[in-house]
Amino acid sequence: MTLVHNWxxxxxxxxxxxxxxxxxxxxxxxxxxxxxxxxxxxxAHKSTWTYSKGQEYMWWNNVETKPYGGYPQHWDQKILxxxxxxxxxxxxWFTSPExxxxxTAPYGLYNGxxxxxxxxxxxxxxxxxxxxxxxxxxxxxxxxxDTAASEKTNYEMGSGADKESSELPEHxxxxxxxxxxxxxxxxxxCLAACPRKAIYKRKEDGIVxxxxxxxxxxxxxxxxxxxxxxxxxGETRMSEKCIACYPRIEGKDPVTKxxxxxxxxxxxxxxxxxxxxxxxxxxxxPDPKNPLDWLIHIHRVALPLYPQFGTEPNIYYIPPRxxxxxxxxxxxGPGVDEALDKYAAxxxxxxxxxxxxxxxQTVISRFEVEEGPKIYESEVMGxxxxxxxxxxxxxxxxxxxxxxxxxxxxTWESDEKRMVTY
Amino acid sequence: MLxxxxxxxxxxxxxxxxxxxxxxxxxxxxxxxxxxxxEENIPTEEGLTSTYVVTDMDGAAEALAKADSYKxxxxxxxxxxxxxxxxVPEVEVSSIHNGETIFFYVTWSDATKNxxxxxxxxxxDAVGFMFPIGIVEISPRTPFSPRMGDRGKPxxxxxxxxxxxxxxxxxxxxxxxxxVYPDMFTDFDFxxxxxxxxxxxxxxxxxxxxxxxxxxxxxxxxxxxxEDLNAIGFGTLTSQTHQDVNxxxxxxxxxxxxxxxxPLISQDNNDVQFVAGQSTFFNMAVWNGEEGDRNGLKxxxxxxxxxxLEPIAYTK
Numbered sequence: 057m058t059l060v061h062n063w064x065x066x067x068x069x070x071x072x073x074x075x076x077x078x079x080x081x082x083x084x085x086x087x088x089x090x091x092x093x094x095x096x097x098x099x100a101h102k103s104t105w106t107y108s109k110g111q112e113y114m115w116w117n118n119v120e121t122k123p124y125g126g127y128p129q130h131w132d133q134k135i136l137x138x139x140x141x142x143x144x145x146x147x148x149w150f151t152s153p154e155x156x157x158x159x160t161a162p163y164g165l166y167n168g169x170x171x172x173x174x175x176x177x178x179x180x181x182x183x184x185x186x187x188x189x190x191x192x193x194x195x196x197x198x199x200x201x202d203t204a205a206s207e208k209t210n211y212e213m214g215s216g217a218d219k220e221s222s223e224l225p226e227h228x229x230x231x232x233x234x235x236x237x238x239x240x241x242x243x244x245x246c247l248a249a250c251p252r253k254a255i256y257k258r259k260e261d262g263i264v265x266x267x268x269x270x271x272x273x274x275x276x277x278x279x280x281x282x283x284x285x286x287x288x289x290g291e292t293r294m295s296e297k298c299i300a301c302y303p304r305i306e307g308k309d310p311v312t313k314x315x316x317x318x319x320x321x322x323x324x325x326x327x328x329x330x331x332x333x334x335x336x337x338x339x340x341x342p343d344p345k346n347p348l349d350w351l352i353h354i355h356r357v358a359l360p361l362y363p364q365f366g367t368e369p370n371i372y373y374i375p376p377r378x379x380x381x382x383x384x385x386x387x388x389g390p391g392v393d394e395a396l397d398k399y400a401a402x403x404x405x406x407x408x409x410x411x412x413x414x415x416x417q418t419v420i421s422r423f424e425v426e427e428g429p430k431i432y433e434s435e436v437m438g439x440x441x442x443x444x445x446x447x448x449x450x451x452x453x454x455x456x457x458x459x460x461x462x463x464x465x466x467t468w469e470s471d472e473k474r475m476v477t478y
Numbered sequence: 479m480l481x482x483x484x485x486x487x488x489x490x491x492x493x494x495x496x497x498x499x500x501x502x503x504x505x506x507x508x509x510x511x512x513x514x515x516x517e518e519n520i521p522t523e524e525g526l527t528s529t530y531v532v533t534d535m536d537g538a539a540e541a542l543a544k545a546d547s548y549k550x551x552x553x554x555x556x557x558x559x560x561x562x563x564x565x566v567p568e569v570e571v572s573s574i575h576n577g578e579t580i581f582f583y584v585t586w587s588d589a590t591k592n593x594x595x596x597x598x599x600x601x602x603d604a605v606g607f608m609f610p611i612g613i614v615e616i617s618p619r620t621p622f623s624p625r626m627g628d629r630g631k632p633x634x635x636x637x638x639x640x641x642x643x644x645x646x647x648x649x650x651x652x653x654x655x656x657x658v659y660p661d662m663f664t665d666f667d668f669x670x671x672x673x674x675x676x677x678x679x680x681x682x683x684x685x686x687x688x689x690x691x692x693x694x695x696x697x698x699x700x701x702x703x704x705e706d707l708n709a710i711g712f713g714t715l716t717s718q719t720h721q722d723v724n725x726x727x728x729x730x731x732x733x734x735x736x737x738x739x740x741p742l743i744s745q746d747n748n749d750v751q752f753v754a755g756q757s758t759f760f761n762m763a764v765w766n767g768e769e770g771d772r773n774g775l776k777x778x779x780x781x782x783x784x785x786x787l788e789p790i791a792y793t794k
Contacts, residue, residue, distance in 0.1 A: 293641075
């Protein structure tokens with residue numbers, strides 16, 4: 057075991073390999089608030105990569121309903137339970153200003169055990185604590201769809217049920233959709249778990265892949281990835297996982313003329329909740345003009361999924377505004393309150409970057425904002441919100457302008473005559 | 479004063495060197511392996527004798543049954559991470575050769591027959607033989623790691639797999655998903671020919687399967703139940719491009735019976751070669767699929783055991 061720095065946890069942690077960050081890191085931001093669980097991403101993935109025999113149950117991309125849903129069933133509750141039952145200081149965060157650091161510890165300090173540390177202190181025959189989900193757990197990818205959690209029953213609430221249960225800041229009756237793909241972690245547990253070093257993380261873009269020549273189907277990755285994204289394919293007796301559509305990320309698709317292209321599940325998103333791209337490799341020097349760097353490192357409105365697992369996942373989420381904060385803090389760490397404050401009353405730059413979500417399927421490496429007039433003013437949760445009709449411009453890595461989009465969507469009104477004709 | 483300084487620097491230097499060696503185990507080791515014990519490099523006194531028998535392939539099984547069996551004690555694999563196995567305490571092995579082919583016959587008790595590895599939670603039963611490559615002497619002075627060899631000291635591993643054996647008897651010499659999940663395409667449909675509607679799914683398999691594209695023996699019909707492998711230490715196991723070992727096995731009454739055979743001399747530099755009248759060493763491992771045994775989770779015979787081939791007796 058060596059010591060590596062995990063900036064999600066704000067500290068060094070134990071990992072079987074030395075810290076070796078890629079030059080760029082495949083990453084994405086998912087805005088949970090916008091998701092309607094149409095599963096277009098899921099089907100885009102499925103029809104591209106896993107429509108073949110032995111992959112029937114495989115959904116490298118899935119959207120599940122939280123808190124009850126999960127694919128495989130109860131994956132997160134199970135891992136959390138392991139950390140809670142056996143780990144030191146489970147889920148303990150120190151978030152005072154002196155524990156924080158702009159770049160190396162933006163959320164504070166996590167004092168509990170990660171999945172790696174727990175496996176080591178317990179002397180388990182695993183590198184990271186985990187389990188292999190059985191057939192039944194994989195079988196219902198969208199179990200508990202739209203099932204809400206509620207503090208009280210309808211009967212207990214009486215006539216004011218709808219009002220009480222759907223008032224911000226926290227709904228009393230709630231659920232939200234969680235969009236999940238492989239996190240292409242900086243410290244992948246699947247990679248650490250593989251005794252054959254068949255799993256590798258690419259230096260150029262941080263994509264984590266299983267070498268199908270080296271894999272011998274031991275299912276250690278299936279067992280020890282906390283997000284349960286490597287999956288065993290009985291047909292070929294070996295494991296497969298999300299490949300981040302790497303030919304597209306490399307720019308091999310002719311449509312984008314050699315420029316990097318978003319992964320299939322990202323590009324297919326109808327709700328425009330996703331932005332896919334590459335993070336600057338050095339997390340200490342985020343590029344303020346890279347939209348993902350800005351959302352994650354600088355504005356910190358997008359948060360990692362279960363940072364306490366310790367793998368430094370690279371899919372980031374803008375948390376849902378209506379869900380109970382305690383649940384969100386467990387899921388996204390202590391950065392939740394800051395992120396939600398910023399999202400509820402968005403800054404001009406945030407509005408501009410959000411407008412760039414899904415505006416093009418070429419990866420946006422740089423954005424600019426051109427200022428426009430003020431168009432709207434309001435108050436959200438006691439905070440003043442001003443909206444300006446700025447123009448967001450997205451550029452490809454080679455400097456080509458990809459997209460130019462206004463905050464206020466241009467509309468066209470038909471004249472009366474036409475209305476009558478139609 | 480200069481002399482004093484020199485003396486001091488020699489002292490400090492040697493202290494530094496000593497500290498370096500003392501700490502290096504902790505600081506520089508990325509591996510989770512235990513130090514090799516002396517006994518690992520002391521082969522056992524008694525060993526297996528491969529009796530010379532005049533027989534052809536068909537008579538081999540009968541001759542093997544008559545040959546003296548040799549008990550190999552197994553133990554939990556506790557030398558290296560992930561430390562596991564140990565559910566099979568011993569195997570009985572016997573061997574014959576006919577001057578052309580060497581045969582091994584192994585039996586061990588296993589209450590459960592695990593001959594599939596298709597579901598997520600299914601693991602196979604298996605047995606492995608390990609031989610050093612080349613003519614080697616094994617002693618504490620000339621160590622040869624029983625932990626699947628070492629750099630510059632490769633081993634040849636013969637790995638019989640229960641699910642490969644089952645594959646051999648399946649249609650097309652390979653078991654598919656539908657053999658485990660017979661209703662996978664048609665839970666509620668009584669069409670007698672459901673596969674027609676899933677033709678595309680069937681046809682897409684070679685294209686959409688990394689294992690098949692990579693040419694892995696695991697993913698394709700390989701026409702044998704024993705894999706011929708090489709290794710130079712844990713984690714380096716690699717399937718050979720030229721497969722020379724064959725075998726067969728069956729399970730009955732809580733016991734696996736496995737026969738493995740190969741020509742004494744193969745045409746492959748990466749294989750162990752047997753010479754009648756000479757001896758080499760072997761080590762064994764058994765995997766119990768029911769216990770989730772795979773890779774380092776296995777029951778192993780730690781010490782090398784000699785195997786001696788009887789000289790060919792020429793009859794008049």
